[in-house]
């Protein structure tokens with residue numbers, strides 16, 4: 210959930226530790242002499258290729274470039290998305306911006322009765338109210354002016370998911386006829402979201418375009434499944450799984466990572482000085498910088514400048530600062546989720562339970578054990594996408610910080626010979642794996658091989674393994 214949380218980062222300590230390589234995970238598929246992707250490689254050699262990458266908007270899959278797998282039929286699609294464009298979580302000490310979210314006000318109502326007629330309370334409209342006095346009387350650095358909460362989906366974010374839903378309709382309804390043009394049975398679609406507004410609103414927007422023109426009759430409602438926060442599996446849930454903190458401590462405490470932070474110290478302190486922020490979150494991680502800078506850039510807001518005694522100076526964040534923050538943030542996550550010797554075990558507890566959900570849904574379908582929906586949507590966060598990518602050992606280019614509205618399509622195909630294969634399309638292209646870890650061709654990965662790879666990533670006893 211982009212856990213830019215001081216509590217989370219407070220667990221990071223600076224002691225270097227030497228981690229033993231996991232016996233289960235993170236092994237190379239073959240001996241390799243390449244050095245560009247090993248965990249102890251100097252950061253300068255990472256060479257993230259960010260040509261064509263934009264944090265502000267993920268590429269969409271498109272019916273033009275989409276081609277069905279030859280001699281096979283599509284049986285199931287699971288879509289995992291990051292929410293769309295959102296406001297920052299970082300309100301600056303000299304915050305002087307206005308953010309508007311007027312287009313994402315949600316109408317809601319409650320049922321008065323469970324029995325037909327399911328009379329309702331009548332509808333309500335959600336409005337974020339930020340009182341005018343807020344900018345004057347001391348709470349001003351808690352929020353900005355306008356109509357957005359922190360971390361809320363913006364009008365742009367809503368449009369991104371409406372567009373994405375339309376692209377999926379082009380592919381799965383118009384082009385392949387995999388899905389019916391109208392949704393007559395709402396149980397044929399499964400929708401799960403984290404409990405947070407921006408992910409709910411993103412999923413609603415996407416499904417609103419996949420199936421446009423649906424009415425507001427409660428009988429036609431698509432169930433919107435949400436796990437209680439305490440057991441959410443779609444992000445690193447440190448409250449449910451305290452062991453995650455210990456992995457983070459070891460990874461962030463490693464000599465490689467500490468050296469990285471030391472090298473980045475001058476840039477971090479220049480940017481934090483301009484922003485006027487301080488504290489351990491601003492020295493221990495790039496996450497806060499990504500959060501503070503990228504949303505502003507995506508909205509073409511003026512980049513923040515240093516204030517001295519309440520007066521703005523000419524010492525401002527540059528475009529290059531934003532770019533370096535994104536790249537260094539991407540390195541940080543790549544190292545944490547993919548490249549440290551403990552990353553595999555960490556991913557097993559961070560995202561393994563969710564991977565089990567995807568696997569089990571496929572299994573139910575293939576084995577005929579249960580009627581599985583043809584189309585599932587999981588609406589979640591950058592860290593959801595990044596941990597899945599890290600777990601699968603995606604290429605450097607695909608490990609760049611997941612852009613807004615990032616979309617992963619897990620397609621289950623049945624070949625004419627009866628065998629099932631999985632295809633993974635990430636932001637419009639076949640997901641590429643890291644050099645040296647090409648454990649499958651994800652344009653058509655045999656299901657057995659896919660399951661075997663996932664097996665090591667799925668906790669066998671999550672409660673025991675998460676305990677400290």
Ligand SMILES: *[C@@H]1O[C@H](CO)[C@@H](O)[C@H](O)[C@H]1NC(C)=O
Nearest residue numbers: 239240241242243244245645
């Ligand atoms: C790396 O390994 C390949 C094949 O094993 C070999 O052809 C190549 O020369 C090696 N490169 C270096 C730089 O050692």
Ligand SMILES: *[C@@H]1O[C@H](CO)[C@@H](O)[C@H](O)[C@H]1NC(C)=O
Nearest residue numbers: 277278279280281624625626
């Ligand atoms: C599909 O099946 C046909 C007929 O069996 C065969 O001629 C063709 O080569 C197959 N295409 C691919 C891409 O496997």
Ligand SMILES: *[C@@H]1O[C@H](CO)[C@@H](O)[C@H](O)[C@H]1NC(C)=O
Nearest residue numbers: 303304305306516519520521
């Ligand atoms: C705040 O923004 C307004 C409008 O852009 C501008 O006129 C004003 O100078 C800004 N104040 C500060 C302290 O940056």
Ligand SMILES: *[C@@H]1O[C@H](CO)[C@@H](O)[C@H](O)[C@H]1NC(C)=O
Nearest residue numbers: 321322324325326327328329
């Ligand atoms: C539902 O609303 C109708 C019309 O107002 C009313 O007659 C009926 O008693 C309500 N039903 C229940 C169970 O409240």
Ligand SMILES: *[C@@H]1O[C@H](CO)[C@@H](O)[C@H](O)[C@H]1NC(C)=O
Nearest residue numbers: 515516517518519520521522
């Ligand atoms: C800022 O204000 C303080 C206290 O009023 C003063 O000592 C300092 O010189 C001021 N700094 C600048 C750059 O004006």
Ligand SMILES: *[C@@H]1O[C@H](CO)[C@@H](O)[C@H](O)[C@H]1NC(C)=O
Nearest residue numbers: 252255473476533536537540
């Ligand atoms: C991180 O930022 C520095 C500038 O401080 C830059 O030289 C370096 O290339 C960046 N790291 C990555 C992985 O892009």
